[in-house]
Amino acid sequence: MSSPNANARLEMFSDGVFAIAITILILEMKLPPVESIHSNADIWNYLIKLWPSFFALTLTFMIILISWMGHHNILAGLDKTSPQFQIANGFFLFTVIFLPFPTALMAEYLDSPFAQPAVFLYCLSGTFHNIGWNALHKYIAVPVPLTKSSTNLELLKRVRRGSQFGFFVSISIAIIAWWFPYIAIVLSFLIWLFWLYLTVDVKDVEAH
């Protein structure tokens, strides 16, 4: 199958999954229980204590958005599909839809004495998602290359190396999270900002 839109339905399905995963994050922001509210100040206090939820929402939103942008860029450079690629894409999407769970766990326990398991799982989910990326990159190249003849292969290789490098970065952050969860989560935030910069930088996988 070789056509400009061999992956059209795969894109549509993936976009749907990305869009739903990113939107249901808000469902994890819970209302204050009515019986605990006796004054306006109680609501304000509740909202202030909700900062870990807002932080977790923002970080995971950013991760899924960047991931969607990267997926968009890569697929723009392909004009063929393969069963292996479709399964790799399925695994990749699995690592996306899993993210709301560690996000909700981190939101609940980040501001508690029990932040370590929550942050560790969150960082590990980042590594899991990275493995999804590396699987995507692998099955773009094997068993048959799916790229357009006009695709900038040099750039694509650079993005792939970035994903491979990202594996070691995210594993390292997970290890740091075991002992220093707060340092790990700040590092994670900074790394994703840097990744956002890289994603913007490789906008040109698609040929002009």
Add this chain to the structure above:
Amino acid sequence: MSSPNANARLEMFSDGVFAIAITILILEMKLPPVESIHSNADIWNYLIKLWPSFFALTLTFMIILISWMGHHNILAGLDKTSPQFQIANGFFLFTVIFLPFPTALMAEYLDSPFAQPAVFLYCLSGTFHNIGWNALHKYIAVPVPLTKSSTNLELLKRVRRGSQFGFFVSISIAIIAWWFPYIAIVLSFLIWLFWLYLTVDVKDVEAH
């Protein structure tokens, strides 16, 4: 990248986010707890006391719908994309997916003595969403203009000015909400009806 559908996947993704955000609003309408229902009249009373939920649902549905129509109109006038615009669109979508939370909070507390924080946060979220709009408008124009050669720039500029003006309006309503939450929420409703009228009026950003 310049093609009639440079933003095709961005539109698809954004439409997905809009569609999900607008539909999950209904998940906030909660059933009466079974143990509190001892007669038909109990259910009727519960349903009547649900009016703030219905009001909040209607207002936020209207806001997201108008926002989607506006997004639709603006993108119809573009034939180019840029990384900056994609990130601005991501931020804009963040302000959309956030809306169900203040909506649910307002639904819960509008008809209680503690309406003030809920309404204030709701109005502030409107301002937050307005900032998303202004970011979108900015990155249509810089660093490179993304508009079609046939786009009615005069009209687009008028829409942009409307968004900038909207910032001051929504900030003012938020300030009013601090002291007079009920007046603010009525004003907010009226402003959005007016905004609906404006959106309809600028249907012609796309050239014929």
Add this chain to the structure above:
Amino acid sequence: MSSPNANARLEMFSDGVFAIAITILILEMKLPPVESIHSNADIWNYLIKLWPSFFALTLTFMIILISWMGHHNILAGLDKTSPQFQIANGFFLFTVIFLPFPTALMAEYLDSPFAQPAVFLYCLSGTFHNIGWNALHKYIAVPVPLTKSSTNLELLKRVRRGSQFGFFVSISIAIIAWWFPYIAIVLSFLIWLFWLYLTVDVKDVEAH
């Protein structure tokens, strides 16, 4: 604006809303509370008592599916759009996303002594959805006709009359529900089966 896909993004957005509304119905099927389960038989009993949930899920699924098919058919006959039509479509979608709430309420109370308010509200929501249909039909014709030159206007008029007739049918069912909720819900089910037959029958609004 007159082009084969003047309503392309409106279709995409509407499809998204339909797809989400129809899928989140399953979220209303609740698990048995763990503390109430002491044997396999307890789970079986719980599942058997879940029949109103399954019935409500099936009926509302059928309603949303038929509604989507009808929407699909009507839009296939249009090649123009108007702000009025877009707003009417928004209102129509509002009547769709509202359906999960009365569905959940009916699921909870159908098999209880308090079925009457739940069934009445469910039937009334059917009337509300019918009003959405009639609004769609109206703004296809005014202020400007949006139909393709090749559209079978005679057939479209027949569908519109069906919707107008449907208003009286659904109002009648709601009135019956006030005194005889179980008769009303059986009637409602039969009417929708008949409507499914009609929808299939008017597959030819789009010209060949």
Add this chain to the structure above:
Amino acid sequence: MSSPNANARLEMFSDGVFAIAITILILEMKLPPVESIHSNADIWNYLIKLWPSFFALTLTFMIILISWMGHHNILAGLDKTSPQFQIANGFFLFTVIFLPFPTALMAEYLDSPFAQPAVFLYCLSGTFHNIGWNALHKYIAVPVPLTKSSTNLELLKRVRRGSQFGFFVSISIAIIAWWFPYIAIVLSFLIWLFWLYLTVDVKDVEAH
């Protein structure tokens, strides 16, 4: 109606339903109740005991993904539609959106003395989904064949036979589940891996 995209909107709607059903599976992974957590070890224990949820999530994700791939393959071989096919597709989607409920039930009770009803219902839902597949296949052929002239009919027939055979397989697994739930669930997992292999193998329904 005969055009390359006679089923374009049906595909879009189905993709939406698939994407939502596969993504909301994660909503069933519940957080540990705050009041039950007194140490990091409590969270770790909770996460370890969550393995049935993770297993159920993975299996149902795989089922829905394979189902989507199969749907994709079949529709790529069609260029016509019929009301009967649209209704069959609606029924098929009903069997998809139902899956999150037995998945959540199995996740809750797989690691309990009451696994039998949960696993039995899960396997039965697989049979239900298989019936949806067979309905789809039937209405591709009758009342009018919807296939492209270029479609590999031999291959399509092989896929249809696979679905018919699958009915007996899934019924058998359900029967086994009545007495040996754990054997049945392992068999189910293996069958789906094999089905994944078959789906990949029939990638060529669409002609080149």
